[in-house]
Amino acid sequence: MSLLRCENVTKRFGGLVAVDDVTFEIKHGEIMAIVGPNGAGKTTMFNLINGVFPADEGKIWFEDMDVTDFPAYKRAHLGMGRTFQIPRPFSSATVQENIAIGAMFGASGSETSTDMAMEMADHYIDLIGLKEHRDKPAGGLTPIEKKLVEIARALAMKPKLLLMDEAMAGMNPKDIDEMVVFIKHIRDTEGIAIVAMVEHIMRAVAGLAERVIVMHQGALLVDEPTQKALTDPRVIEVYLGKPPEDEHA
Ligand SMILES: Nc1ncnc2c1ncn2[C@@H]1O[C@H](COP(=O)(O)OP(=O)(O)OP(=O)(O)O)[C@@H](O)[C@H]1O
């Protein structure tokens, strides 16, 4: 059984087809990357998966459930977590409190007491390595630390699938390498599937993902194991605007 299945999903904005008849699956515990040039439809695809807006056509299945008409909060409760491109922690709340908020609103949220949520937060603070910042206001953290808190907050919701929007935007190569190791560690220890949008950072895609989906003009161009996808002539053409054999022409 797949964890998530998108079946012929289409989304239009007026006359523009932002996502065009896209079908793919995500398996339990796998790490997949969605890439593609600007305007390809990646963010729209993300928003369709987690229910920010409904699909115009097609179906979305999560485990065995048809979630096509479910709003975002219902999908979150079923185990779809996400991180945002620009983390916006509650600045005056502590790191621990910010993460505990995730635990309170997560899959088991309704049965989670404040004490339990704080305890769960500590587990994820250990995981992200920010123990010494536990009781500090989140507003004072560096951008990369905020990103880690954002990941911990999402993990505290106990997702089966974690959608990471531009997980590594603006990071230097050293931070990217560390983040790649960290994301793989999360998958291994938490046993969840991860879909990462890692725009234009092929170093991260190659190091992180087992499978890559390439989108182009709303359509799914390629769905292949990473090495195959990154050397696929169609993908190179989309990124360079010409076939590879024309490179010296
Ligand atoms: N809310 C919206 N209203 C109208 N058009 C939109 C909306 N969101 C996206 N679009 C359009 O849909 C297309 C796909 O956009 P989307 O943001 O999904 O692409 P993307 O692959 O995430 O691009 P980028 O790499 O620039 O983030 C674009 O042409 C965009 O202008």
Ligand SMILES: [Mg+2]
């Ligand atoms: Mg985008």
